[in-house]
Amino acid sequence: xxxxxxxxxxxxxxxxxxxxxxxxxxxxxxxxxxxxxxxxxxxxxxxxxxxxxxxxxxxxxxxxxxxxxxxxxxxxxxxxxxxxxxxxxxxxxxxxxxxxxxxxxxxxxxxxxxxxxxxxxxxxxxxxxxxxxxxxxxxxxxxxxxxxxxxxxxxxxxxxxxxxxxxxxxxxxxxxxxxxxxxxxxxxxxxxxxxxxxxxxxxxxxxxxxxxxxxxxxxxxxxxxxxxxxxxxxxxxxxxxxxxxxxxxxxxxxxxxxxxxxxxxxxxxxxxxxxxxxxxxxxxxxxxxxxxxxxxxxxxxxxxxxxxxxxxxxxxxxxxxxxxxxxxxxxxxxxxxxxxxxxxxxxxxxxxxxxxxxxxxxxxxxxxxxxxxxxxxxxxxxxxxxxxxxxxxxxxxxxxxxxxxxxxxxxxxxxxxxxxxxxxxxxxxxxxxxxxxxxxxxxxxxxxxxxxxxxxxxxxxxxxxxxxxxxxx
Numbered sequence: 218x219x220x221x222x223x224x225x226x227x228x229x230x231x232x233x234x235x236x237x238x239x240x241x242x243x244x245x246x247x248x249x250x251x252x253x254x255x256x257x258x259x260x261x262x263x264x265x266x267x268x269x270x271x272x273x274x275x276x277x278x279x280x281x282x283x284x285x286x287x288x289x290x291x292x293x294x295x296x297x298x299x300x301x302x303x304x305x306x307x308x309x310x311x312x313x314x315x316x317x318x319x320x321x322x323x324x325x326x327x328x329x330x331x332x333x334x335x336x337x338x339x340x341x342x343x344x345x346x347x348x349x350x351x352x353x354x355x356x357x358x359x360x361x362x363x364x365x366x367x368x369x370x371x372x373x374x375x376x377x378x379x380x381x382x383x384x385x386x387x388x389x390x391x392x393x394x395x396x397x398x399x400x401x402x403x404x405x406x407x408x409x410x411x412x413x414x415x416x417x418x419x420x421x422x423x424x425x426x427x428x429x430x431x432x433x434x435x436x437x438x439x440x441x442x443x444x445x446x447x448x449x450x451x452x453x454x455x456x457x458x459x460x461x462x463x464x465x466x467x468x469x470x471x472x473x474x475x476x477x478x479x480x481x482x483x484x485x486x487x488x489x490x491x492x493x494x495x496x497x498x499x500x501x502x503x504x505x506x507x508x509x510x511x512x513x514x515x516x517x518x519x520x521x522x523x524x525x526x527x528x529x530x531x532x533x534x535x536x537x538x539x540x541x542x543x544x545x546x547x548x549x550x551x552x553x554x555x556x557x558x559x560x561x562x563x564x565x566x567x568x569x570x571x572x573x574x575x576x577x578x579x580x581x582x583x584x585x586x587x588x589x590x591x592x593x594x595x596x597x598x599x600x601x602x603x604x605x606x607x608x609x610x611x612x613x614x615x616x617x618x619x620x621x622x623x624x625x626x627x628x629x630x631x632x633x634x635x636x637x638x639x640x641x642x643x644x645x646x647x648x649x650x651x652x653x654x655x656x657x658x659x660x661x662x663x664x665x666x667x668x669x670x671x672x673x674x675x676x677x678x679x680x681x682x683x684x685x686x687x688x689x690x
Contacts, residue, residue: 218357219339220325222248224558225346225361227331227504230257232535232547233367234315239552241322243559248359249324250331250348255315258369258536259544261308266392267412269304271576274419278578285615295420297397304392327357333364333505333531343509344531363530363558366518367551368504370497370536375404377464378493384469385491388413397422398489402475404462405494406433408575411445413492415577418452425455425486427462427477434575438587438636440602440622445638448579448618457484467491499537515539522565524554532558541571572650574643579619582646585634585653588624597627601659601683603690605639608678609670616640621679623649623659630658635679641672648676659683 224240226233229251240247254261273295280293319326329350339345339360346359372387374380382390388409397420403410406428418424426433426449432442433449433456449456459480466476466485473491476483499517511526512519517539524532532554535547549566556563575581591598601623605611619639625632635649652662662680667673681687 218355220248220357220359222246222325222359222361224248224363224365224555225250225331225359226365226367227333227346228257228367228369228500228535228537229255229315229326230367230369230535230547231259231544232369232551233257233365234319235548236365236367236534236551236555237324238318238322239555240558241324243555243561245555245559247322247324248327248361249319250327250329250346250359252328252330252351254312255319255326256308256312258371260311260315262389262392264544265308265311266304267388267409267416268576269307270300270392271412271416271578273300273303274416275578278419279615282615297420298395301395327359328352329357331359331504333366333508335505335508342530343528347505364532365524365551365554366504366526366531366533366537367535367547368500368537370499370542372493373496373498374493375462375464375495378404378462378467378491380493381469384473385467385493387493391492399423400472400488400490401425402427402473402486402488402491403494404491405496406430406456406458407436407494407496408434408573410492410494411449411575411577413494414449414454415452418449418454419578423453423488425457425488427457427460427486429459429461431459433458434581437575437581437583438622438624438634439589440620441581441583441636441638444619445577445579445581448638457486460484497536497542499539501537523557523563524550525557541568541573543571543573546571570650570653572646574646576643579616579639580642581636581638582642583634583636584646584650585632586624587634587636588622591624591626591633596633598633599625599627599683601625601679601681601687603675603678603682603687605672605675607689608672608675610672610674611640613670614640614672621645621675623662623676623679623683625659625683630660632657632659632662635676637675639672639675645673645676648673 223245229249329348331346334345335343348357400423403426406426460477468474472489518533534550536542553563572584604620611617622636624634659680667677
């Protein structure tokens with residue numbers, strides 16, 4: 218069977234399904250090809266399930282300290298099966314929501330593996346999609362005017378560290394654990410590694426993090442990394458930085474043993490399981506790119522600012538093109554690509570204005586550039602910092618670790634970056650993001666009246682602190 222479409226999207230993750238909804242709004246006849254479940258990694262194996270587990274871990278950790286709040290409970294424990302059930306319930310609800318949106322937008326969903334074909338009887342140009350149906354039915358042929366590749370990514374591993382799903386796992390397998398290990402080694406202290414370290418530690422697992430860089434979360438502002446390092450150690454997490462894992466030393470028997478090169482020589486680490494968290498690789502294989510002129514560099518599809526590949530009618534968005542591999546980035550890229558297809562003249566995405574979040578306990582969020590990057594770029598910087606210790610609402614919450622930091626240009630007063638670590642900062646970063654979109658100055662943030670008592674007061678005070686005028690410091 219062959220069907221004609223204005224647009225066919227390969228992949229029904231966040232980027233793919235948002236692009237499909239926007240295409241439907243613009244009157245394009247649209248189809249999605251998805252081999253797994255609609256919602257993709259973010260909904261089923263990433264953002265949502267990990268945050269559900271993090272929330273359960275946070276509630277458990279809070280309950281253990283309930284006496285601090287004057288609440289006396291008997292012995293606090295948790296049932297990990299129920300934790301997983303709650304996570305699955307949330308996923309199911311959101312999954313049904315996405316399916317409903319597809320029906321609402323009259324978007325056809327093909328459940329199977331889509332491959333791009335070269336020029337054929339169907340079309341003089343590459344781009345016809347052959348769908349190998351999951352149910353074993355005959356392949357469907359989709360003949361689109363345009364294609365968006367949104368095939369996402371999967372966890373990467375290190376050469377020699379084979380994922381077996383039992384002793385050596387990635388975040389995919391970790392999300393499906395039926396019971397928690399007593400101890401775990403996490404290879405990689407980036408965003409995903411630190412979220413897992415925080416969660417498992419809150420659940421009472423003995424955690425060791427081995428990170429190649431000299432600091433954990435090395436992409437964040439140095440002061441944020443340093444504070445996170447302090448707070449993770451306070452939790453009892455063992456952090457080993459500047460360490461190169463030696464995959465060839467891996468021994469699996471009654472748990473795992475692995476060695477790493479550290480400053481003092483070679484050190485051995487032992488735990489029940491090993492979680493590899495060293496980034497994600499793009500899904501570029503098996504989708505027929507070889508039948509096109511599309512370029513792949515360093516494992517990612519190459520596109521222009523509107524996400525067109527070398528085949529101008531084929532676009533690519535999300536994790537498969539690299540850059541900031543975040544769900545909210547993929548959805549905005551998808552909207553821009555579709556609006557470009559529909560000739561709506563979209564604006565380019567300014568990646569400098571994308572907020573980044575880490576959902577550990579405490580949370581981290583940032584937008585713009587770090588102080589170090591600002592100095593490297595030749596800016597004369599002024600910095601405002603304000604601690605949550607002086608914020609009434611943080612003390613009420615019982616979470617007063619961390620701070621807000623604003624980096625501004627001394628000459629122009631432009632905000633260059635905002636960095637936060639502390640309670641609920643992932644919900645607070647949008648104010649900073651909006652300030653940067655609107656080109657606001659620290660003075661304008663400071664003159665925005667932040668209600669009292671709220672955590673957001675820390676942003677107002679940090680903005681005053683940029684010019685040495687903080688009230689409560």
